[in-house]
Amino acid sequence: MTINGEKNNTALTIELEGRLDTATSPMLEDYLSENLMEDILELRFDLGQLSYISSVGLRVLLSTQKKMDKRNGKMIICNVPDLIMDIFDVVGFADIFTIER
Amino acid sequence: MWELEIEAKTQYLEQVRAFVDGHLEMFDCPVKAKMQIDMAVEEIFVNISQYAYTPKTGKVTIRMEMTKEPLFVVLTFLDNGIPYNPLAKADPDVTLPAQEREIGGLGIYMVKNIMDDVAYAYQDGHNILKLRKKIELQE
Numbered sequence: 093m094t095i096n097g098e099k100n101n102t103a104l105t106i107e108l109e110g111r112l113d114t115a116t117s118p119m120l121e122d123y124l125s126e127n128l129m130e131d132i133l134e135l136r137f138d139l140g141q142l143s144y145i146s147s148v149g150l151r152v153l154l155s156t157q158k159k160m161d162k163r164n165g166k167m168i169i170c171n172v173p174d175l176i177m178d179i180f181d182v183v184g185f186a187d188i189f190t191i192e193r
Numbered sequence: 194m195w196e197l198e199i200e201a202k203t204q205y206l207e208q209v210r211a212f213v214d215g216h217l218e219m220f221d222c223p224v225k226a227k228m229q230i231d232m233a234v235e236e237i238f239v240n241i242s243q244y245a246y247t248p249k250t251g252k253v254t255i256r257m258e259m260t261k262e263p264l265f266v267v268l269t270f271l272d273n274g275i276p277y278n279p280l281a282k283a284d285p286d287v288t289l290p291a292q293e294r295e296i297g298g299l300g301i302y303m304v305k306n307i308m309d310d311v312a313y314a315y316q317d318g319h320n321i322l323k324l325r326k327k328i329e330l331q332e
Contacts, residue, residue, distance in 0.1 A: 184287030
């Protein structure tokens with residue numbers, strides 16, 4: 093998986109490319125703990141190039157959503173591929189995430 | 194029927210996936226079904242790797258079968274670790290807001306929803322988990 097982040101004042105955009113699974117989720121967790129500083133109030137995940145997500149990946153997204161809620165920040169998920177949107181629907185994430193399609 | 198016996202360790206997930214995907218590719222499995230099967234396989238294999246033999250390690254046997262007309266993919270996971278029925282756990286409430294959501298329990302719920310049938314049995318010292326998925330081939 094490739095992680096591309098871009099910070100712009102209090103906004104952070106993260107593009108994920110490839111597979112977010114048991115093997116690669118720790119990479120994203122590390123990236124977030126280094127880059128999702130307290131001053132980030134708008135976090136955007138671009139999943140346009142994400143081909144696969146496992147429950148471990150879903151858990152990282154959920155805990156990040158909780159973190160952003162706690163600081164009254166916003167988390168937006170955009171360019172969600174259909175295959176991954178289906179999974180969000182199954183686990184009810186379509187309702188708790190802010191999704192821009 | 195194909196069979197893979199492998200050490201139940203998360204680091205071998207790639208080999209497990211290659212075994213499953215290799216056979217799915219034999220019949221041009223649609224991308225969506227392949228991703229769902231991969232997800233279920235990852236979930237179950239990782240669960241067995243993390244919990245079945247703790248703190249020791251052990252093996253898992255994965256059997257893969259296919260039936261024709263209708264096309265079903267059947268995957269059976271066997272381990273001889275601690276008896277554990279993953280289906281006994283209550284489903285998470287997927288209607289709760291983010292703050293009240295539990296981080297765990299999603300995986301097996303997902304598996305139950307994306308497979309057509311999931312069954313557990315404990316026989317002769319083995320945990321046996323059988324997953325079935327119907328495949329709709331594209332015209």
